[in-house]
Amino acid sequence: MNAVKIGLCGLGTVGSGTVNVLQRNLQVINARAGCSIEIAQVGARRDNPACDLGDIPVTRDIFDVAKNPEIDILVELIGGTTVARDLMLCAIENGKHVVTANKALIAEHGNEIFAAAKEKGVTVAFEASVAGGIPIIKAIREGLSANRIQWLAGIINGTGNFILTEMRDKGRAFEDVLTEAQQKGYAEADPTFDVEGIDAAHKLVILASLAFGIPLQFDKVFTEGISQLETQDVAYAQQLGYQIKHLGIARRNNGGIELRVHPTLIPRKRLIANVDGVMNAVLVKGDAVGPTLYYGPGAGAEPTASAVIADIVDLARTLTADPEHRVPHLGFQPESLNDFEVLPIGQVETAYYLRITARDVPGVLSKITLILSEANIGIEAVIQHEGEEGEEYVPLIIMTDRAIEQKLDEAVDKIQSLSTTKGDVVCIRVESLG
Amino acid sequence: MNAVKIGLCGLGTVGSGTVNVLQRNLQVINARAGCSIEIAQVGARRDNPACDLGDIPVTRDIFDVAKNPEIDILVELIGGTTVARDLMLCAIENGKHVVTANKALIAEHGNEIFAAAKEKGVTVAFEASVAGGIPIIKAIREGLSANRIQWLAGIINGTGNFILTEMRDKGRAFEDVLTEAQQKGYAEADPTFDVEGIDAAHKLVILASLAFGIPLQFDKVFTEGISQLETQDVAYAQQLGYQIKHLGIARRNNGGIELRVHPTLIPRKRLIANVDGVMNAVLVKGDAVGPTLYYGPGAGAEPTASAVIADIVDLARTLTADPEHRVPHLGFQPESLNDFEVLPIGQVETAYYLRITARDVPGVLSKITLILSEANIGIEAVIQHEGEEGEEYVPLIIMTDRAIEQKLDEAVDKIQSLSTTKGDVVCIRVESLG
Numbered sequence: 125m126n127a128v129k130i131g132l133c134g135l136g137t138v139g140s141g142t143v144n145v146l147q148r149n150l151q152v153i154n155a156r157a158g159c160s161i162e163i164a165q166v167g168a169r170r171d172n173p174a175c176d177l178g179d180i181p182v183t184r185d186i187f188d189v190a191k192n193p194e195i196d197i198l199v200e201l202i203g204g205t206t207v208a209r210d211l212m213l214c215a216i217e218n219g220k221h222v223v224t225a226n227k228a229l230i231a232e233h234g235n236e237i238f239a240a241a242k243e244k245g246v247t248v249a250f251e252a253s254v255a256g257g258i259p260i261i262k263a264i265r266e267g268l269s270a271n272r273i274q275w276l277a278g279i280i281n282g283t284g285n286f287i288l289t290e291m292r293d294k295g296r297a298f299e300d301v302l303t304e305a306q307q308k309g310y311a312e313a314d315p316t317f318d319v320e321g322i323d324a325a326h327k328l329v330i331l332a333s334l335a336f337g338i339p340l341q342f343d344k345v346f347t348e349g350i351s352q353l354e355t356q357d358v359a360y361a362q363q364l365g366y367q368i369k370h371l372g373i374a375r376r377n378n379g380g381i382e383l384r385v386h387p388t389l390i391p392r393k394r395l396i397a398n399v400d401g402v403m404n405a406v407l408v409k410g411d412a413v414g415p416t417l418y419y420g421p422g423a424g425a426e427p428t429a430s431a432v433i434a435d436i437v438d439l440a441r442t443l444t445a446d447p448e449h450r451v452p453h454l455g456f457q458p459e460s461l462n463d464f465e466v467l468p469i470g471q472v473e474t475a476y477y478l479r480i481t482a483r484d485v486p487g488v489l490s491k492i493t494l495i496l497s498e499a500n501i502g503i504e505a506v507i508q509h510e511g512e513e514g515e516e517y518v519p520l521i522i523m524t525d526r527a528i529e530q531k532l533d534e535a536v537d538k539i540q541s542l543s544t545t546k547g548d549v550v551c552i553r554v555e556s557l558g
Numbered sequence: 559m560n561a562v563k564i565g566l567c568g569l570g571t572v573g574s575g576t577v578n579v580l581q582r583n584l585q586v587i588n589a590r591a592g593c594s595i596e597i598a599q600v601g602a603r604r605d606n607p608a609c610d611l612g613d614i615p616v617t618r619d620i621f622d623v624a625k626n627p628e629i630d631i632l633v634e635l636i637g638g639t640t641v642a643r644d645l646m647l648c649a650i651e652n653g654k655h656v657v658t659a660n661k662a663l664i665a666e667h668g669n670e671i672f673a674a675a676k677e678k679g680v681t682v683a684f685e686a687s688v689a690g691g692i693p694i695i696k697a698i699r700e701g702l703s704a705n706r707i708q709w710l711a712g713i714i715n716g717t718g719n720f721i722l723t724e725m726r727d728k729g730r731a732f733e734d735v736l737t738e739a740q741q742k743g744y745a746e747a748d749p750t751f752d753v754e755g756i757d758a759a760h761k762l763v764i765l766a767s768l769a770f771g772i773p774l775q776f777d778k779v780f781t782e783g784i785s786q787l788e789t790q791d792v793a794y795a796q797q798l799g800y801q802i803k804h805l806g807i808a809r810r811n812n813g814g815i816e817l818r819v820h821p822t823l824i825p826r827k828r829l830i831a832n833v834d835g836v837m838n839a840v841l842v843k844g845d846a847v848g849p850t851l852y853y854g855p856g857a858g859a860e861p862t863a864s865a866v867i868a869d870i871v872d873l874a875r876t877l878t879a880d881p882e883h884r885v886p887h888l889g890f891q892p893e894s895l896n897d898f899e900v901l902p903i904g905q906v907e908t909a910y911y912l913r914i915t916a917r918d919v920p921g922v923l924s925k926i927t928l929i930l931s932e933a934n935i936g937i938e939a940v941i942q943h944e945g946e947e948g949e950e951y952v953p954l955i956i957m958t959d960r961a962i963e964q965k966l967d968e969a970v971d972k973i974q975s976l977s978t979t980k981g982d983v984v985c986i987r988v989e990s991l992g
Contacts, residue, residue: 420847
């Protein structure tokens with residue numbers, strides 16, 4: 125099997141997450157990439173106990189990695205816009221592809237970096253720079269390539285969204301929630317980038333360039349943070365049927381483009397208005413497809429690592445596969461397909477809503493619950509509704525815990541056989557999707 | 559500029575949509591693809607007045623297209639599993655790549671078709687076969703390639719979801735809504751595929767194969783439709799805090815895979831529970847990224863065409879670009895970047911929430927509304943809240959219509975200058991995102 129060699133620079137949250145996910149899921153990742161992906165070298169100022177590098181050689185000079193002729197792809201996870209820029213340009217100069225999560229660097233220096241990469245015939249991939257693990261870059265740049273994008277709007281900073289959610293749900297003041305966010309690690313010691321919208325502006329400018337095909341222009345983004353928001357406005361907005369979210373908006377407007385980050389009232393009925401806590405979401409309106417929404421974790425070690433590795437797999441497929449068959453049809457190399465068994469429905473495990481038509485007399489419920497408990501099926505709720513006037517039978521609703529379907533079927537048969545029930549039990553499966 | 563030649567087979571809803579979007583957005587599509595995409599031939603039994611083919615040659619024998627040596631990519635939009643299968647295999651045999659929207663064909667014959675394509679060194683792309691314009695295939699196969707997928711759950715049939723939404727919102731019976739759906743064109747004359755879950759099962763099996771790396775096994779999907787659902791269960795579910803949705807679920811379970819389509823109660827607080835009408839959504843849980851949701855129009859001429867063309871652009875990029883630089887960094891060829899101006903904030907057009915601290919005396923509101931009307935700023939709502947006991951000033955909330963920000967700023971200055979207001983007006987922008 126071909127090998128693609130990675131040089132990983134930076135062992136912070138995302139760096140260690142990337143090491144961990146690559147190690148844990150190596151088999152499935154290689155089966156998808158069609159080659160062997162190996163971290164050949166790590167450049168980091170210090171080790172990180174959150175990951176175990178095993179025998180991987182470590183250098184304290186990250187520029188070693190950029191000059192290491194063995195390395196095919198340099199993964200830049202050190203952050204910042206000075207050393208990271210030099211590192212990236214050095215890697216490009218040395219003919220390496222680059223994968224990065226660095227929104228500030230791409231937003232502020234992307235035009236220069238992409239030009240250098242194109243000149244050298246290498247690729248700079250940056251899925252991880254916007255909205256964490258949500259593959260939004262790929263969606264806009266490839267999935268929606270048929271569209272004239274009309275606008276996009278995103279909740280793209282989880283810290284700010286966490287703060288707004290708490291302000292709304294608990295009527296707390298901004299400063300109070302910010303302190304908690306810092307204690308929980310949702311906000312930096314210096315939270316300015318998050319709460320003043322600068323982080324969101326970095327990400328917005330990247331999305332807008334992809335959507336509208338314009339050069340990156342970070343300095344042109346209008347940015348307004350959430351630190352001046354008052355609890356009473358959050359409450360009034362709610363009463364009016366709106367939520368306040370810190371949105372990044374890019375919109376076509378009469379031959380020009382609007383680029384703005386600011387608190388925004390949006391109708392509560394919109395899906396994106398219900399994106400809470402540290403989650404991110406981007407709504408994109410294309411002229412052919414209409415409105416599409418992408419939602420998921422916007423930050424964190426493993427969500428961001430998921431995006432970093434997706435870019436690595438993309439590049440690895442490009443480097444090693446037959447160009448006309450870059451991505452295998454089912455995403456896995458055909459010789460690596462799994463032989464998992466598809467289970468018959470009796471072996472499925474789920475929870476159930478049962479509606480039983482039962483006689484309205486004492487003892488009926490206890491007979492039914494006895495049948496379920498003998499089958500080891502837990503009961504989450506029981507509701508008995510009033511029957512119609514004079515009706516001998518009433519609807520009895522039972523919500524069960526998760527159970528194996530075959531066990532439930534057997535229990536339902538017994539319930540149906542009781543003299544105190546009539547007709548079939550209505551069974552509808554329940555999924556928490558949590 | 560390189561040209562990539564398309565042979566389009568089938569001029570139904572999706573075929574005519576594909577022609578229309580390709581024509582309308584040709585410039586932006588070519589700028590992204592980095593080559594010239596041309597429909598060189600159409601194969602169709604009859605013309606479709608919904609699109610204008612101009613000079614494009616038409617043949618009534620679609621197999622002409624599969625054998626036409628000029629064609630690089632055959633786009634199969636005729637549907638069905640018999641002639642379409644023969645057409646696709648013929649195209650593959652003749653060395654052409656294939657793009658399709660045909661879920662039934664891929665679900666039932668995909669293993670054979672992919673093997674033939676791999677043997678011949680061509681690609682079969684099928685983004686349009688699941689969830690319309692939402693780029694879900696690309697998301698799972700590429701964007702989430704770092705993950706062990708744990709489960710996925712999708713609302714992937716718009717007809718069924720439309721019917722369930724109406725049953726819930728208006729307490730209508732299934733048969734009644736189905737009749738309306740047929741009249742509106744949301745359901746076929748024979749609605750079995752939609753309401754019995756067969757269409758959803760086709761799509762689920764494709765998603766599951768991509769997620770778990772298993773061969774396509776349509777015959778193993780457990781399928782239960784919505785035709786037996788009673789209005790009273792929809793109501794009880796609501797009361798219990800759930801929505802009933804027709805879900806396709808694929809889940810890992812103890813070394814096996816669950817594949818099932820059936821009505822399901824899901825908690826109302828889940829985003830996916832609030833996907834209504836003809837929209838689709840797929841929730842995917844990966845071990846690294848966590849939960850990600852993809853939402854958008856699941857059917858229709860232009861949404862599906864958006865996915866068909868995304869596949870065409872992908873293939874065109876593969877066929878014509880330098881393999882190591884297949885997708886341009888900003889999605890557009892650097893020489894084709896647009897020079898749209900980024901507008902200063904004063905030229906942005908949006909709606910506003912204004913909170914004015916105003917004296918609680920007659921005449922104040924009319925002075926304020928006069929200022930707004932003189933600036934041609936429409937007013938959507940006015941709410942005056944009770945002030946605290948003995949307070950001279952009360953909060954006055956005004957929701958405006960859309961206006962140019964500079965005009966609003968000038969009006970706000972005047973409002974702030976009134977003797978009957980004090981302090982700054984709080985202005986928060988409002989977006990309907992509709």
